[in-house]
Amino acid sequence: MSLKLRALLKSPWVFHISTGSCNNCDIEILDCLTPRFDIERFGMLLAPSIKHADVLLITGSCNRKSMIRVKKLYEQAPKPVVVVAIGECSCSRGLFIHSYNCPVPLDKVIPVDIYIPGCPPKPEAIIAGVVKLIQKLKGKA
Amino acid sequence: MIYIIYLVIFGLFLTSVLGLVASWIDRKVTARVQYRVGPPFFQPFIDITKLMGKEVVVPNTASKGMFFFAPLMSFAGAVVASTILWINQLGYTEGFLGDLFVVIYLLMIPSIGIMLGGLASGNPLARIGASREIKLMLSYELPFILSIASIIVRSGNSIIFHRIIEIQGQNGANALSFSGGIALIVSIICIQAKLSFAPFDIPEAETEIMAGPLIEYSGIYLGLYKLTKCVLLFTLPFFIIILFLGGLNLSGIGIVYSIIKYIALLVIITLIRNTNPRVRIDQAMKFFWGPVTVAAIVSLVLAFIGL
Numbered sequence: 155m156s157l158k159l160r161a162l163l164k165s166p167w168v169f170h171i172s173t174g175s176c177n178n179c180d181i182e183i184l185d186c187l188t189p190r191f192d193i194e195r196f197g198m199l200l201a202p203s204i205k206h207a208d209v210l211l212i213t214g215s216c217n218r219k220s221m222i223r224v225k226k227l228y229e230q231a232p233k234p235v236v237v238v239a240i241g242e243c244s245c246s247r248g249l250f251i252h253s254y255n256c257p258v259p260l261d262k263v264i265p266v267d268i269y270i271p272g273c274p275p276k277p278e279a280i281i282a283g284v285v286k287l288i289q290k291l292k293g294k295a
Numbered sequence: 296m297i298y299i300i301y302l303v304i305f306g307l308f309l310t311s312v313l314g315l316v317a318s319w320i321d322r323k324v325t326a327r328v329q330y331r332v333g334p335p336f337f338q339p340f341i342d343i344t345k346l347m348g349k350e351v352v353v354p355n356t357a358s359k360g361m362f363f364f365a366p367l368m369s370f371a372g373a374v375v376a377s378t379i380l381w382i383n384q385l386g387y388t389e390g391f392l393g394d395l396f397v398v399i400y401l402l403m404i405p406s407i408g409i410m411l412g413g414l415a416s417g418n419p420l421a422r423i424g425a426s427r428e429i430k431l432m433l434s435y436e437l438p439f440i441l442s443i444a445s446i447i448v449r450s451g452n453s454i455i456f457h458r459i460i461e462i463q464g465q466n467g468a469n470a471l472s473f474s475g476g477i478a479l480i481v482s483i484i485c486i487q488a489k490l491s492f493a494p495f496d497i498p499e500a501e502t503e504i505m506a507g508p509l510i511e512y513s514g515i516y517l518g519l520y521k522l523t524k525c526v527l528l529f530t531l532p533f534f535i536i537i538l539f540l541g542g543l544n545l546s547g548i549g550i551v552y553s554i555i556k557y558i559a560l561l562v563i564i565t566l567i568r569n570t571n572p573r574v575r576i577d578q579a580m581k582f583f584w585g586p587v588t589v590a591a592i593v594s595l596v597l598a599f600i601g602l
């Protein structure tokens with residue numbers, strides 16, 4: 155595995171985008187940063203700006219207005235970048251699947267590397283998902 | 296020629312490594328204060344390595360030359376300042392007249408670089424951050440220089456590091472007197488602002504203006520800014536130790552005392568950072584030009600009297 159990828163996996167700075175979520179998933183993401191779960195142990199930090207991000211955490215139902223922004227943000231993020239869909243909404247639009255406002259799921263717009271289901275997923279599930287993602291990237295490289 | 300070797304060995308290599316270790320101590324202490332485990336030891340090194348491997352995104356609105364030049368300038372300023380401190384500390388040179396002033400100027404360059412980078416990136420939030428950085432710099436430089444002036448007076452009007460360390464070796468550390476003690480407190484508050492740590496992290500307030508001047512930087516240029524921060528995290532306490540605490544002693548048991556001095560100073564800075572909320576820019580200005588400047592003037596007067 156290249157040094158570049160290895161360093162990326164040891165210090166993924168996460169950036170958090172909500173595409174019209176009900177806010178529960180966002181709260182669960184913030185839970186991961188609290189003393190109880192402390193993801194800084196794995197070198198993860200919450201990046202203040204998209205230009206500093208290595209991992210995009212995307213929550214919410216992918217509505218028309220926000221998907222334009224998500225696409226722009228994905229283009230602005232410095233590559234290599236990993237996309238994580240958190241919550242049932244961003245995996246498959248969840249209960250909004252028949253809504254007029256959510257025409258396409260997230261992975262039709264930008265490439266998604268891992269899906270973490272749950273409504274909302276527990277912090278443990280988010281951490282487990284990220285661990286699986288790291289194993290997947292290690293296997294791929 | 297020999298100075299270039301000093302620059303590479305001490306300034307670039309040694310200070311960067313020590314600075315990254317210092318930033319690990321800072322993050323670890325922060326984590327422990329918040330009952331967390333904190334990052335592993337090599338985390339700052341990994342962060343920098345990672346940033347070197349990332350793509351550099353340049354905004355359309357940026358003025359390209361300055362956008363790329365500003366981080367280099369910040370880093371160069373910090374590195375040269377630390378080199379001058381090291382070679383004086385280790386006694387490789389007698390220094391030159393006024394090297395104290397040169398270091399004071401060089402220590403301003405990182406802030407100026409952050410400012411220029413923010414203004415060049417063409418982002419409104421970065422501009423707000425840069426304007427706050429200018430105001431913050433105007434406010435903390437006055438008491439900082441006054442407190443250094445009281446040290447100059449105390450060490451018989453000498454403006455050479457070499458002499459200042461020598462005089463402290465004869466008369467005991469500056470911080471043990473009244474004027475030196477007050478000046479030490481003033482300058483610790485000022486380096487808190489120089490490092491833009493809470494309560495003076497106003498230019499980079501992550502929750503309101505998203506990293507301020509650094510918002511548009513990515514990849515290796517962001518890494519350079521982070522490295523500059525780490526170098527300053529080592530250099531500024533080192534500067535304070537030389538001026539107030541008798542310098543580092545790198546022979547025999549002195550090494551232990553030196554490390555204790557440095558880590559104690561670093562932990563004080565980290566604890567101040569962790570126990571204070573961010574103030575507004577006008578409050579910071581009032582604070583620096585009010586009580587802090589008065590304290591610095593008091594210490595200057597006491598130094599003239601000879602206390």
Ligand code: SF4
Pocket residue numbers: 174175176177178179213214215240241242243244248272273274275
């Ligand atoms: S997945 Fe559930 S908790 Fe998460 S945003 Fe959608 S509705 Fe809310």
